[in-house]
Amino acid sequence: MNGAHDDGGAHDASLARTAPGEAGAHDEGGAVSSAALVVAGVGLWMPGFPNAAAWASRMQDPAAEKPRGLAFDRVNRRRASLLGRALSDAAAEAMAAAGVDPARVPTVVGSSLGEAATMIGLLEQMWRLHTPMSPAAFTVSVHNAASGLLSISNGNRGFTTSLAADFDTPAAALLEAAGLVAARGEPVLVACGDEVAPEHLVPEALRFDLLAAAVVLAPAWHPGPRLAGLRVVLGGAPDLQPAADTPRLARHPQAGLVDLIDALLAGRRGSVRLDRGAGAGWCAELSEPEAS
Amino acid sequence: MPITAYANLNALGGTRADILAALAAGRSGLVPWDGPFPVLTMVGAVRTELPALDGALARWDTRCARMAAWLLAELDQPLRRARERWRPERIAVLLGTSTAGAETTERAYRTYVEQGVLPAAFDFRRQHTFGAVLHVVATLTGARGPTWMVSTACTSSAKPLASAQRLIAAGTIDAAIVGGIDTLCSMTLLGFQSLGALDRGICRPFGTERAGINIGEGGALLLLERDGDARVLLAGVGESSDAYHVSAPHPEGRGARDAMSAALAQAGLRPGDVDYINAHGTGTRLNDVAEAGAIRALFGAEVPVVSTKAYTGHTLGGAGAIEAAFAAYAIEEGWIPPSLNAAPLDPAVTIRVPTVLTRGMFRRALSNSFAFGGNNVSVLLRAP
Numbered sequence: 139m140n141g142a143h144d145d146g147g148a149h150d151a152s153l154a155r156t157a158p159g160e161a162g163a164h165d166e167g168g169a170v171s172s173a174a175l176v177v178a179g180v181g182l183w184m185p186g187f188p189n190a191a192a193w194a195s196r197m198q199d200p201a202a203e204k205p206r207g208l209a210f211d212r213v214n215r216r217r218a219s220l221l222g223r224a225l226s227d228a229a230a231e232a233m234a235a236a237g238v239d240p241a242r243v244p245t246v247v248g249s250s251l252g253e254a255a256t257m258i259g260l261l262e263q264m265w266r267l268h269t270p271m272s273p274a275a276f277t278v279s280v281h282n283a284a285s286g287l288l289s290i291s292n293g294n295r296g297f298t299t300s301l302a303a304d305f306d307t308p309a310a311a312l313l314e315a316a317g318l319v320a321a322r323g324e325p326v327l328v329a330c331g332d333e334v335a336p337e338h339l340v341p342e343a344l345r346f347d348l349l350a351a352a353v354v355l356a357p358a359w360h361p362g363p364r365l366a367g368l369r370v371v372l373g374g375a376p377d378l379q380p381a382a383d384t385p386r387l388a389r390h391p392q393a394g395l396v397d398l399i400d401a402l403l404a405g406r407r408g409s410v411r412l413d414r415g416a417g418a419g420w421c422a423e424l425s426e427p428e429a430s
Numbered sequence: 431m432p433i434t435a436y437a438n439l440n441a442l443g444g445t446r447a448d449i450l451a452a453l454a455a456g457r458s459g460l461v462p463w464d465g466p467f468p469v470l471t472m473v474g475a476v477r478t479e480l481p482a483l484d485g486a487l488a489r490w491d492t493r494c495a496r497m498a499a500w501l502l503a504e505l506d507q508p509l510r511r512a513r514e515r516w517r518p519e520r521i522a523v524l525l526g527t528s529t530a531g532a533e534t535t536e537r538a539y540r541t542y543v544e545q546g547v548l549p550a551a552f553d554f555r556r557q558h559t560f561g562a563v564l565h566v567v568a569t570l571t572g573a574r575g576p577t578w579m580v581s582t583a584c585t586s587s588a589k590p591l592a593s594a595q596r597l598i599a600a601g602t603i604d605a606a607i608v609g610g611i612d613t614l615c616s617m618t619l620l621g622f623q624s625l626g627a628l629d630r631g632i633c634r635p636f637g638t639e640r641a642g643i644n645i646g647e648g649g650a651l652l653l654l655e656r657d658g659d660a661r662v663l664l665a666g667v668g669e670s671s672d673a674y675h676v677s678a679p680h681p682e683g684r685g686a687r688d689a690m691s692a693a694l695a696q697a698g699l700r701p702g703d704v705d706y707i708n709a710h711g712t713g714t715r716l717n718d719v720a721e722a723g724a725i726r727a728l729f730g731a732e733v734p735v736v737s738t739k740a741y742t743g744h745t746l747g748g749a750g751a752i753e754a755a756f757a758a759y760a761i762e763e764g765w766i767p768p769s770l771n772a773a774p775l776d777p778a779v780t781i782r783v784p785t786v787l788t789r790g791m792f793r794r795a796l797s798n799s800f801a802f803g804g805n806n807v808s809v810l811l812r813a814p
Contacts, residue, residue, distance in 0.1 A: 279621070
């Protein structure tokens with residue numbers, strides 16, 4: 139193809155530009171990484187642990203069997219799946235901790251499988267029940283159901299996305315958020331979750347439970363809460379081991395994000411592997427946040 | 431930012447020449463649906479023969495993955511050059527889909543219901559999930575940078591252009607394979623049928639007699655690089671949310687206008703600078719009038735607006751990338767196709783919708799994609 143080079147000018151003036159090798163992008167040793175960020179808040183929901191504080195204390199609450207959908211309005215709470223409600227609870231906690239406005243914060247939702255239970259329900263309607271497909275179920279079977287319901291519930295007309303990357307979903311969501319923070323200079327919500335892996339389709343040895351975790355990332359100069367500095371690095375040397383484990387948690391696609399939250403809540407500094415060894419090797423490097 | 435190469439696959443064909451020939455002739459690629467459920471509608475089925483994946487990728491074989499492999503083969507030379515220029519860790523794979531391997535899962539589930547066991551060859555992780563297609567693309571290209579699949583319904587394959595743009599600007603990567611793919615499946619057909627959104631014949635975007643959409647399949651992949659020779663540049667991407675309804679657009683196209691405005695702002699352009707708009711233009715009563723209203727409010731009545739949905743069907747998660755490629759064709763070729771089936775134009779649609787092939791200098795072209803969840807993306811391309 140012919141044509142002029144174009145790597146400047148006004149066409150992407152709103153993006154923070156960094157040339158190869160410049161500050162923060164990647165070092166001469168070859169590591170590929172995000173720019174430096176801070177973590178401004180965290181949130182979590184898993185059965186028995188309805189928030190990050192409960193998880194940090196390992197004080198199980200038997201009443202916390204189902205997520206509530208705290209960041210949804212009443213109508214959309216009814217529409218949402220259990221996955222959507224778990225994502226909503228984790229997101230609500232993280233947004234409150236970071237002091238960000240749910241009506242404005244750009245949102246990245248990550249899920250390896252997405253609305254798997256809703257999809258199974260539609261397949262049952264098709265092949266076993268032979269009933270007409272539910273239009274309500276169909277419209278919330280899309281992977282971005284939770285991000286859409288968050289946007290609608292909170293009147294947020296800004297950026298929202300939904301992505302998947304198998305066991306690299308936490309890293310992918312953090313990298314997408316890092317790009318947004320760099321381009322926009324404002325905090326970004328990341329909420330990742332997966333629901334109970336579908337029994338019909340996944341062998342017992344690969345199944346896991348409902349879980350959602352959230353963080354708010356912000357520019358390094360962010361004046362609000364600052365739990366730690368964070369950089370997402372490919373192929374780092376993880377030195378922080380998972381603080382808690384069960385087989386079903388260990389194989390959860392979002393386990394790496396739980397490990398990151400564990401480290402943040404304990405005030406640990408170092409490198410956390412984001413994929414539990416099952417992905418490409420992305421790590422989160424935690425450091426003392428620079429003075430804002 | 432240069433788009434150094436792109437490839438497109440849809441109901442019109444699997445090569446640039448075939449697709450351009452159909453667009454120039456105003457020839458629809460839609461055919462009657464003949465899937466396992468009797469849904470009376472037309473679909474944009476890909477008729478290009480797609481070779482099965484073999485060797486180490488045989489267990490990852492799905493229709494979606496085969497389409498990815500086809501598109502990568504079309505980009506073989508540019509990808510080789512990119513690999514020579516950039517380290518593999520700094521080449522990202524950022525794609526979009528709404529269906530991924532749903533077509534394969536659907537058939538496997540039928541077997542499960544009828545026989546009590548899944549087909550022996552079915553592997554949920556390798557064939558159903560979003561990660562499966564990513565694995566195939568990363569393996570075939572050797573890219574080892576950030577890798578993810580956006581799934582925001584009908585904006586899925588447009589959003590990766592913005593993600594890549596941000597990661598390149600932030601210095602995290604130097605190049606990215608972006609775009610996306612969707613395949614036809616019964617679940618999608620039945621779902622849109624349940625919403626009363628399917629046209630029985632070929633859809634009629636912006637037409638007064640429009641009655642709904644046709645579903646299509648296909649995809650497009652684009653190679654974005656930090657610098658390089660290109661005939662088309664990514665000038666800006668606008669992303670917004672309606673914050674209105676799960677499946678209906680805001681009646682005044684509020685979110686659509688926000689996305690188009692954001693694309694212009696990022697590109698440093700004014701509305702009058704845009705020469706052509708490839709509309710989302712699905713053919714539903716609500717979408718077309720809302721989108722036309724937003725375009726009229728922002729751009730006025732003169733810019734030509736074409737919907738290509740009557741050629742390919744609505745390719746859902748593939749539409750953003752496929753139609754970004756259509757916008758790129760306009761810039762490169764100096765003509766835009768007729769907006770097929772738009773006549774007679776809905777009087778409520780007060781924008782310019784050409785129904786004949788139009789020649790001209792189209793130096794800046796905008797492509798719209800709007801989705802369930804009120805998710806909106808506008809991709810703005812320009813000539814160097």
